[in-house]
Amino acid sequence: MKEHLDFYIDGQWVKPARPSTLEVIDPSTEEAVAKISLGSAEDVDRAVAAARRAFESYSQTSKEDRIALLTRVLGAYQAHLDELAETISLEMGAPMWLAKAAQAPAGMAHLGKAIEVLQGFEFSEQRGSTRIVHEPVGVCGFITPWNWPVNQIMCKVAPALAAGCTMVLKPSEIAPLSALVVARILDEAEVPAGVFNLLNGDGPTVGAAIASHPGIDMVSFTGSTRAGVQVAKAAADTVKRVAQELGGKSANIILDDADLVRSVKGGVQSCFTNSGQSCNAPTRMFVPKARMNEAVKAAKEAAADAHVGDPRSENTRLGPVVSKTQFDKIQGLIAKGMEEGAKVVIGGPGRPDGLSKGYYIRPTVFADVTNDMTIAREEIFGPVLSIIPYESEEEAVRMANDTIYGLSGYVSSADPERALRVASRLRTGNVHINGAGPDFGAPFGGYKQSGNGREWGSYGFEEFLEVKAILGYAKA
Secondary structure (H helix, E strand, C coil), X not given: CEEXXXXXXXXXXXXXXXXXXXXXXXXXXXXXXXXXXXXXXHHHHHHHHHHHHHHHHHCCCCHHHHHHHHHHHHHHHHHCHHHHHHHHHHHHCCCHHHHHHXXXXXXXXXXXXXXXXXXXXXXXXXXXCEEEEEEECCEEEEEXXXXXXXXXXXXXXXXXXXXXXXXXXXXXXXXXXXXXXXXXXXXXXXXXXXXXXXXXXXXXXXXXXXXHCCCCCEEEEECCHHHHHHHHHHHHCCCCXXXXXXXXXXXEEECCCCCHHHHHHHHHHHHHHHHHCCCCCCCEEEEEHHHHHHHHXXXXXXXXXXXXXXXXXXXXXXXXXXXXXXXXXHHHHHHHHHHCCCEEEECCCCCCCCCXXXXXXXXXXXXXXXXXXXXXXXXXXXXXXXXXXECCHHHHHHHHHCCCCCCCEEEECCCHHHHHHHHHHCCCXXXXXXCCCCCCCCCECCCHHHEECCECHHHHHHCCEEEEEEXXXXXX
């Protein structure tokens, strides 16, 4: 078992203020594979002090200098791409195909977009006798999750570096190893000392200290809505900027003119990707009531093809979920769905056949779900799909919006204009039409209790800027 007991603060690997350790578990075997240190408020103080010192000079660097820095980071990141994929798979269970195709490369995409946005951005403009200036927001605290660990780190770190901010990162203590690789990448790219700082720890200790710290100007949090509320409350006393990307219960409306079989099977695959551990997963599938039997048959076929197994096996489509806590939560919600009268089409409680160890979930499809059932209301964060019938387009939209969440939505139709009309009525930050994939230049974020603020591309970059008006300035 490897030990990773140091933190990266002020350009150095340093010991924590006080010894406290936690084992990192491989969810495919339930065995410890590494040991990390858990930080304290003292470690946060030290990291924030380093970031504040570094901000004085880094915030004044030129656009050209920051482009050069980000270009070096991108080169170093590419050199460690395979290591990142292997580490992500080990710590949170993503199958290697997904770790190599999406989990690890996502960080490169965010770096590339940050460079592109920075190249075209003007930090000041003259409006009459007033100069409008965009300046970095300051020292940023980042609290990131375990489900897409590097994606969620780099969609914050890359634009913050581009904007001229300095930062303190607390990755999830459940999947912290890939963040340590990121710290080495930034060190190799010669990011100035204190600009990027990393310490491990839990939410109630390190996360709370970051959120409440008077030396942090902005906190960006990705995680559950429950934890996001706690971060916002902790940040309120210092009136710092808070950006949140929280939970979701995304609706997938398959309209009556869509290719039903294709749309249903694509929806199942999207729901189950990353073992269902994506905040924007389309977990509520709305289908025309008259075609419910056809939809159920297609969903069952797609779920049967979702082979669950060892993340390192080439035949595996779905790996385990990340932890025993998640495993137990998902099992409880599957049982709740059965108790409330939903029909199990495929899957159900327990592990898949042949898997007696590891946090593996049977890919599960429920039919005859009503929108008031627990499985249609709560974010399950596992490979569990609820199929809900509707009588009319109006009813489908109403049920889709009947949720506390508003992160993403999905619409399938043979008519793009009809799909657009329905998409425009969904109270969500993203809508995917006919299975469209991600766009790293588009804004990512939610309505309602799915959060506030936006990440990715130019919208994410602008979250890290303050706007200043300098009045009475006339050019000579």
